[in-house]
Amino acid sequence: GGSSRGSWSSSSDSVISTDSVNPYRVVLLGAGGVGKTAFACIFSGAADSMDSDDCELCGGKDSEIHVDGEAATITLLDTWDNDGECAQECYMQSGDAFLLLYSITDRSSFLRASELRITLRRLRPAQHTPIILVGNKCDLVRRRQVSTNEGRTCAAIFDCKFIETSAAMQHNVWEAFHGIVRQLRLRRDSKDA
Numbered sequence: 001g002g003s004s005r006g007s008w009s010s011s012s013d014s015v016i017s018t019d020s021v022n023p024y025r026v027v028l029l030g031a032g033g034v035g036k037t038a039f040a041c042i043f044s045g046a047a048d049s050m051d052s053d054d055c056e057l058c059g060g061k062d063s064e065i066h067v068d069g070e071a072a073t074i075t076l077l078d079t080w081d082n083d084g085e086c087a088q089e090c091y092m093q094s095g096d097a098f099l100l101l102y103s104i105t106d107r108s109s110f111l112r113a114s115e116l117r118i119t120l121r122r123l124r125p126a127q128h129t130p131i132i133l134v135g136n137k138c139d140l141v142r143r144r145q146v147s148t149n150e151g152r153t154c155a156a157i158f159d160c161k162f163i164e165t166s167a168a169m170q171h172n173v174w175e176a177f178h179g180i181v182r183q184l185r186l187r188r189d190s191k192d193a
Ligand code: GDP
Pocket: 030, 031, 032, 033, 034, 035, 036, 037, 038, 039, 136, 137, 138, 139, 140, 165, 166, 167, 168, 169
């Protein structure tokens, strides 16, 4: 007997309009355990599918997000602190923008963020690179080791934006992604001008 495979063939055209031909490469930097994977999963889960069980696969995919009524395509790159200097430096040189994460419950991760900022400045001198310093895990109020003021002051010294987030509560995570897109657009528009 014959069997039908039940596959659908669709010939509908889908038109995607985005502001950028090439995706923006946004890199997650920070010490181990600060929430980079959690960020990547939120980003990937909402933009692509509801099923984000396999968090290792979350990074490195293109996703389209809408910011201020305009679509932007982003490749989110997750780095692992134990990959060694070489891999991180490679990301630093190839990224368009950076989310520099620390955990508000872990002062050593805050110091690590400072080191990473200094490395970024060394690798990308004289470039206005969009960076947001992200104090994650702000839901863990009782375990806080880094005050909001310290984070804000540090960001001012580093010449970058600042936000506190909770990946666990999905608080301000999209604000961080939207903020980085806005900074990338500001840079794009000033280049065009
Ligand atoms: P990574 O090493 O930077 O990728 O960090 P992960 O995303 O793997 O997070 C490390 C641990 O912190 C995991 O157990 C996460 O569930 C937890 N975590 C991440 N973000 C938050 C947060 O905002 N709040 C709380 N309470 N836990 C978080």
